Amino acid sequence: MAQGRSQSLETEPPGGVEDGTSIALFSTVDNKVTVPGGAAVRSSSLPSLGEKQSLVSLASEHASAGRSSEALRIYQALLETDPNDCSVLMGLGELCLMLNDSATASKFLHRVLKLDPTHQRASEALAAIRTNGENQKEKLLKIPQAIASSTTQPRVIRPIPLWDRDASFRKILRQIPYTLVDPVRCYMLYQFALQASRIEGDTVEVGVYRGGTARLLAMVLQPSGRRVHLFDTFEGMPSTDPAKDEHRQGDFSDTSLEAVKKNLEGLENVLFHPGFFPDTAPPIATMNFSLVHVDVDIYSSVLNCCEFFYGRMVQGGMMVFDDYGFETCPGAKQGVDEFFRETRERPCYLPSGQCVVVKI
Numbered sequence: 001m002a003q004g005r006s007q008s009l010e011t012e013p014p015g016g017v018e019d020g021t022s023i024a025l026f027s028t029v030d031n032k033v034t035v036p037g038g039a040a041v042r043s044s045s046l047p048s049l050g051e052k053q054s055l056v057s058l059a060s061e062h063a064s065a066g067r068s069s070e071a072l073r074i075y076q077a078l079l080e081t082d083p084n085d086c087s088v089l090m091g092l093g094e095l096c097l098m099l100n101d102s103a104t105a106s107k108f109l110h111r112v113l114k115l116d117p118t119h120q121r122a123s124e125a126l127a128a129i130r131t132n133g134e135n136q137k138e139k140l141l142k143i144p145q146a147i148a149s150s151t152t153q154p155r156v157i158r159p160i161p162l163w164d165r166d167a168s169f170r171k172i173l174r175q176i177p178y179t180l181v182d183p184v185r186c187y188m189l190y191q192f193a194l195q196a197s198r199i200e201g202d203t204v205e206v207g208v209y210r211g212g213t214a215r216l217l218a219m220v221l222q223p224s225g226r227r228v229h230l231f232d233t234f235e236g237m238p239s240t241d242p243a244k245d246e247h248r249q250g251d252f253s254d255t256s257l258e259a260v261k262k263n264l265e266g267l268e269n270v271l272f273h274p275g276f277f278p279d280t281a282p283p284i285a286t287m288n289f290s291l292v293h294v295d296v297d298i299y300s301s302v303l304n305c306c307e308f309f310y311g312r313m314v315q316g317g318m319m320v321f322d323d324y325g326f327e328t329c330p331g332a333k334q335g336v337d338e339f340f341r342e343t344r345e346r347p348c349y350l351p352s353g354q355c356v357v358v359k360i
């Protein structure tokens with residue numbers, strides 16, 4: 001039996017002991033999860049009500065502390081013992097909301113309401129999703145999506161939640177609740193920024209919105225004295241092409257330059273370039289870049305970024321495209337694929353949904 005930390009899962013994999021947070025939740029022969037106090041769930045036997053309640057509250061604690069993968073593993077285990085448990089479905093719905101995955105959250109919440117039409121928390125959460133829905137892009141995290149569609153999914157959950165264990169990252173993440181970018185993508189970006197701090201060149205973000213990932217970048221790069229240039233209209237999406245893009249002009253207009261400056265208070269290494277990119281690009285035309293974060297969602301903006309930055313990237317510099325793998329941003333993928341068709345560099349798609357190009 002692995003020695004779990006207090007308040008964390010201990011699991012017993014088939015044929016050996018491993019780190020309890022990085023292995024399959026159950027073995028197929030002896031499926032078992034234990035929690036502090038000795039409560040155990042086996043897939044072949046139903047947990048008692050008390051055991052179930054302690055597992056649900058443990059999962060909820062994990063979720064509140066940002067340990068989403070650990071919460072997910074417990075919920076998934078419980079769902080396998082009872083696919084119609086409202087407290088588990090509700091917990092999953094709330095977890096998906098924390099991960100900015102409102103589409104999957106809605107599925108869980110609708111299941112709760114089907115089982116219990118008077119469930120107030122589920123109705124309120126659904127109403128909130130509908131209200132927020134207009135301006136939120138649905139950037140789905142694949143893991144909860146997978147278990148939402150079925151309760152008989154493979155039992156190994158990947159990836160290993162390293163981001164949950166990285167205290168420096170979590171400290172930053174707690175400061176940017178207003179970002180549209182989920183924790184997994186933020187962690188990728190965090191690592192690219194750490195890499196950028198070791199090579200020459202400025203960092204740029206095009207697509208700032210309220211300044212979430214901008215703050216992340218600036219915090220990581222400040223100690224190495226690297227500048228972070230921020231480009232956005234700060235008034236919402238410019239005109240889009242309905243044949244290529246899902247977004248429309250004016251999306252993300254619930255922000256402002258003043259509000260973003262406030263969100264980035266205390267960081268001396270940021271420079272603001274408000275307006276339509278690339279009209280706003282001339283002040284950085286003679287610079288070279290180690291990291292460019294492109295989070296603009298639409299075809300023309302992505303292509304403009306590729307055209308402007310590619311020739312200005314230092315060797316080993318990284319261009320990170322946030323929206324590449326998302327159905328709501330088809331133009332973003334199209335722009336990247338078209339631009340890099342003829343270059344030596346190949347866009348590398350990441351399971352997070354992002355795509356990275358490393359300059360050779």
Ligand SMILES: C[S@@+](CC[C@H](N)C(=O)[O-])C[C@H]1O[C@@H](n2cnc3c(N)ncnc32)[C@H](O)[C@@H]1O
Nearest residue numbers: 179180207209212213232233236237277296301
């Ligand atoms: C998805 S949001 C960025 C999210 C942000 N990175 C975060 O952490 O939440 C996309 C932003 O791209 C901006 N944008 C798209 N095309 C642009 C362009 N050509 N010039 C300036 N801003 C643009 C929009 O105004 C919008 O604020």
